[in-house]
Amino acid sequence: MTTPFLRYSCVAAMAALLAACSSTPVNKSSKYYLDDGPMKGITQEMVDTLPEPVPRREPLHKGAARPYEVLGRKYMPMTRLEPFRQRGLGSWYGTRYHGKKGSIGEPYDMLQLTAAHPILPLPSYARVTNLENGKSVVVRLNDRGPFLHDRIIDLSYAAAMRLGYAKRGSAKLEVELLLP
Known part of the structure; x- marks a missing residue:
């Protein structure tokens, strides 16, 4: 048998729990991971006029060369420029990180070729090639x-x-490190 105080406490706890859940908006209609979508108003013509960065020798960031672990997986960054080629699935990141500092302290600019x-x-x-359409x-x-x-x-x-894969989110890519 429950007392009125116990019933009131349970109802109050349930109300508080529901209120907490409703105060955290979740956009279930977004097709982007963590709502990390594109910037509105950017056209293909604007992107096609961006100049590609010209490879040049820059001092490597010492902090970004240390081994690290993320989500239980260990990574051993390369500490010098040497031939490297890799194929696999690539993705992109957008507005969620725009303006935030990356691994070497530079702010992420989703409108630069980085x-x-x-x-x-x-x-x-690096030269990145979309293996599905041949574009590179x-x-x-500048980030991890x-x-x-x-x-x-x-x-x-x-x-x-x-x-040509921003609308899809990912594509089969080849990454080739460019040596200046």
Whole structure:
């Protein structure tokens, strides 16, 4: 047999729990991971006029060369520029990270031709080719990631648009480190 106080306490706890849940909006209609969608108003013509970065020798960021662990997986970054080629699934990141500092302290700009890679030296440059349509772009690697779904690289939104897969979210890519 329950007392009125116990019933009131249970009702109050349920109300508090429901109120807490309703105060955290979840956009179930978004097709982007964590609502990390594109920037509105950006056209293909705008992206196609962006100049590709020109590979040049830059001092490698010491902090980005240390081994690290994310989501239980260990990564051993490369500490020097040397030939590297990789094929696999690539993705892109957008508005959720726009303006936030990346692994080497530079703010992410989704409208520049940049990328994140888990082990390539930072900063460095790579040619990324969409194996599904043959398009390629040179990007400056200045961040770490991706860390989910066995992706090999995360491109900026502009780079993904240039390669023709921004609307799909991912594509089969080839990454080749460029040596200056």
